[in-house]
Amino acid sequence: MQMYDLPDSKGHFGPYGGVFVAETLIHALDELRTQYESLRNDPAFVAEFEHELKHYVGRPSPVYHAKRLSQKAGGAQIWLKREDLNHTGAHKINNTMGQALVARHMGKKRIIAETGAGQHGVASATVAARFGMECVVYMGSEDIHRQAQNVYRMKLLGASVVPVESGSRTLKDALNEAMRDWVTNVEGTFYIIGTVAGPHPYPMMVRDFNSVVGRELLTQMPDVLGRQPDAILACVGGGSNAMGAFYPYIPHADVRLIGVEAGGLGLATGKHAATLCAGTPGVLHGNRTYLMQDANGQIIETHSISAGLDYPGVGPEHAWLKDTGRAEYVSVTDDEALEAFHMMCRLEGIIPALESSHAVAHAMKMARDMSSDKVLLVNLSGRGDKDMATVAERSGLSL
Amino acid sequence: MSRISATFEKLQAAGRKALIPFVTAGDPDNASAVPIMHTLVAAGANIIELGVPFSDPMADGPTIQRSSERALKNGTSLRDVLGFVTEFRTRDSETPVVLMGYANPIEAMGYDAFADAAAAAGVDGVLVVDYPPEESEPLTMKLRHRGIDSIFLLSPTSMEARMDGAARLASGYVYYVSLKGVTGAANIDLTEVAERIPQIRSRVNLPIGVGFGIRDGATARAIAGVSDAVVIGSRLVQEIESSPPEALLENLHRLVSEIRQAMDA
Numbered sequence A: 001m002q003m004y005d006l007p008d009s010k011g012h013f014g015p016y017g018g019v020f021v022a023e024t025l026i027h028a029l030d031e032l033r034t035q036y037e038s039l040r041n042d043p044a045f046v047a048e049f050e051h052e053l054k055h056y057v058g059r060p061s062p063v064y065h066a067k068r069l070s071q072k073a074g075g076a077q078i079w080l081k082r083e084d085l086n087h088t089g090a091h092k093i094n095n096t097m098g099q100a101l102v103a104r105h106m107g108k109k110r111i112i113a114e115t116g117a118g119q120h121g122v123a124s125a126t127v128a129a130r131f132g133m134e135c136v137v138y139m140g141s142e143d144i145h146r147q148a149q150n151v152y153r154m155k156l157l158g159a160s161v162v163p164v165e166s167g168s169r170t171l172k173d174a175l176n177e178a179m180r181d182w183v184t185n186v187e188g189t190f191y192i193i194g195t196v197a198g199p200h201p202y203p204m205m206v207r208d209f210n211s212v213v214g215r216e217l218l219t220q221m222p223d224v225l226g227r228q229p230d231a232i233l234a235c236v237g238g239g240s241n242a243m244g245a246f247y248p249y250i251p252h253a254d255v256r257l258i259g260v261e262a263g264g265l266g267l268a269t270g271k272h273a274a275t276l277c278a279g280t281p282g283v284l285h286g287n288r289t290y291l292m293q294d295a296n297g298q299i300i301e302t303h304s305i306s307a308g309l310d311y312p313g314v315g316p317e318h319a320w321l322k323d324t325g326r327a328e329y330v331s332v333t334d335d336e337a338l339e340a341f342h343m344m345c346r347l348e349g350i351i352p353a354l355e356s357s358h359a360v361a362h363a364m365k366m367a368r369d370m371s372s373d374k375v376l377l378v379n380l381s382g383r384g385d386k387d388m389a390t391v392a393e394r395s396g397l398s399l
Numbered sequence B: 001m002s003r004i005s006a007t008f009e010k011l012q013a014a015g016r017k018a019l020i021p022f023v024t025a026g027d028p029d030n031a032s033a034v035p036i037m038h039t040l041v042a043a044g045a046n047i048i049e050l051g052v053p054f055s056d057p058m059a060d061g062p063t064i065q066r067s068s069e070r071a072l073k074n075g076t077s078l079r080d081v082l083g084f085v086t087e088f089r090t091r092d093s094e095t096p097v098v099l100m101g102y103a104n105p106i107e108a109m110g111y112d113a114f115a116d117a118a119a120a121a122g123v124d125g126v127l128v129v130d131y132p133p134e135e136s137e138p139l140t141m142k143l144r145h146r147g148i149d150s151i152f153l154l155s156p157t158s159m160e161a162r163m164d165g166a167a168r169l170a171s172g173y174v175y176y177v178s179l180k181g182v183t184g185a186a187n188i189d190l191t192e193v194a195e196r197i198p199q200i201r202s203r204v205n206l207p208i209g210v211g212f213g214i215r216d217g218a219t220a221r222a223i224a225g226v227s228d229a230v231v232i233g234s235r236l237v238q239e240i241e242s243s244p245p246e247a248l249l250e251n252l253h254r255l256v257s258e259i260r261q262a263m264d265a
């Protein structure tokens, strides 16, 4: 096994990551980094986090052999890590629970978050309610329109949802607006970022909280299979569910790590969100990473059928894993993801999130060319209840 | 000596303070960019901060966000902004111009290409909002090599070690951001500024400009009393936003002159 101890003390993963924010935010980030460094090594904090994951989130999530899906693919065996069974229906709560606990330790009483699809907003509103904290969620007005159900869920949980009217009125603009709130109300407010992006220490902290997924897999797979899988696949928006599954496996060089990005209408059309497959390095939202940008360095709008993958950046650790070759990144189109979505429904009785369906689709493609003794583990990052309207609309129905 | 240092020396000798207006290049349109710059100088500006529009201006409030969006709609790129400076220099070889913006357009152009083009255009200083000292050294060195100053922000939460970090890389002047929040937020705390400036002076041997939240002559005058330069951004951008095209230059001239007069009174 090879040593891997990134990021460095300044938050760098090779040339990526770092702290690219205005001076006004540096102090808050320093404070967070210092607090988090001491908490992550504090056995009492770790025990508290594990207790919440077990009793509130419902961990560990099972691994499940998708036999009928594997048969349909006709080759390697496809297994699923069931993050869809977590409380609130996705991996997002692993991170929001961890950050809410950090916020409590820092004495912060107000939580802010950005959200695209609304999953991270719901997971943030949930933990804020659980701990009696005020919660404000920033959401692009375009997304509010597209994700009405999740907006209502957040409100039921006591959060206020603030529409963001700037820029493209989507996730990236919601993130900008949350940063502006944080800089203004920095004393009493904790900003829960929803993926492995943002300035250091966020990419590291969000990875750490989500890597409960990979740690569980490290023992679950040998238990059920007698060995580790041949590859782990996960969809990549910002990259938190993928990083959570990949991180504990980085030293296991014989396990392939495959991130699946949103190919939208196809890479050739330019209407996609496959940042690692088709983007170039730059600086956005506090870190250096691959971005979807034009020749002048302006961030361009992305497209995906799944709002959770519709982001023009990607976590800096993925950028590093790509450049070093430790992980591979591919893309899957809207149509391929939808097809996998329907197959999961019919063959396995599992309605997956459209985001996760991207990883399933690629696993099925790969499986075909592999022998039946090979094993592909798909991180099923969430369930698809939130996607009913989108899928129905695609089938010409309205709910 | 750099144009920025020379400007501060001349002002100091005359017992005056610098007035530094900020406008976004390309707002309301590309054709107005250079006329606006000359108007600012004619009305009493000593240094111009020229905003380079960016799609994701994370540290800016609604007013400057909208100006950035207008400029991007006009297609204003970093190359265009450098072109405005080149054109400005054909008639004004004295007034320093500082480009202020975000990292990514510079990253996309590449450090060497940017530093060369900025030097050729006659740019005097560069302020990259999302390059704190920790991340800025590679660009700062390339700019310094070509005689261009790197301007850094200091904030109410910048501790002494951070002032030293900025002092190590900064030249020209430092920019004290006088409130917690984004550009355009309302009230500046005069007492706080008056307390902080001497602390900064004891660690940073450069002129100190103060900005964020200065909206009128009276405040500008009060701030000039404790600092070396007054930066005014959102208030001017607001004027650009609300002025009909034919009255734009006249309105800007009036506003900047008023502030200048209040500072000099």
Ligand SMILES: Cc1ncc(COP(=O)(O)O)c(C=O)c1O
Pocket (backbone or CB within 6 Å): A090, A091, A092, A116, A117, A118, A119, A120, A194, A195, A196, A235, A236, A237, A238, A239, A240, A241, A242, A307, A308, A309, A353, A355, A356, A381, A382, A383
């Ligand atoms: C179910 C699900 N999977 C994946 C994602 C993408 O995020 P990430 O790449 O950070 O895991 C989202 C985001 O909303 C999601 O809801």
